[in-house]
Amino acid sequence: MGRVVCIWFPNNENLIESTCKRTPNYNLCLQTLKVSPGSSTAYVSGLGLIMVKVMKAKSNDALKIIHDLQGKGAGPKQRRALSSCASKYKAVLIVDVP
Template sequence: MTKMNPLALAIILCTMVSSHCIIIHPKSNANLIQQTCKQTPNYANCIHYLKSDPRSSDADVTGLALIMVDIIKSKANTALNKINQLIKGSHDQKEALNSCAGRYRAILVADVPKSVAALKQGDPKFAEDGANDVAIEATTCENGFKGKSPISDENIDMHDVAVITAAIVKQLL
């Protein structure tokens, strides 16, 4: 029987342990995502949003909440860009669009930064309040139109993401 160099043996063992951990870790985090999303009002969308972000593979619940706040920010920017384009055009609902623009700017300059800071500082109640504010802003925007809103899809998406975010943050309380 040949003797193995202790350094080579250590490298082999570390490699085996490391590769084993890599295999186990995503499974355990997939469980965290599933458990977290089961406590939200829209399991399927929650899973979709979180699994589509690579940061979720090693995030804790706070990290998952931060991912959702980033999704709020992205959707708010998209909605605000669409609103601004509609305002520039000859649209007959400029007053309602201007009101919505103000609401989406408030999401971006107040609710998102407040939620991020609260989550990073370990004060989830303010993050939950911020997410609930976002849902209210989107609903209020939608209700401000006489007839069909030209941004219904964006408002509905924003509301849905916000309530999922609030439900995730609530798990931290």
């Protein structure tokens, strides 16, 4: 007889909620994970990787918007503010995402 292999998936509704309760922004975490593909079958490490992918995508989106605004003839004060903002999003991508 062959072996029976059982795959157990946690009750991810509870896992997502308990994981998000340990984050600084419970509501954002919950909203993000509940709509993310793969979260319904992920363990805690998988939920973390999903959040990293989302953070990377949102940071890249913000940088694109910043670059678009910089190219639309922003004045010196606006350019400095946008550059400061861009450096913070770049830091997320360089330091936090990896």
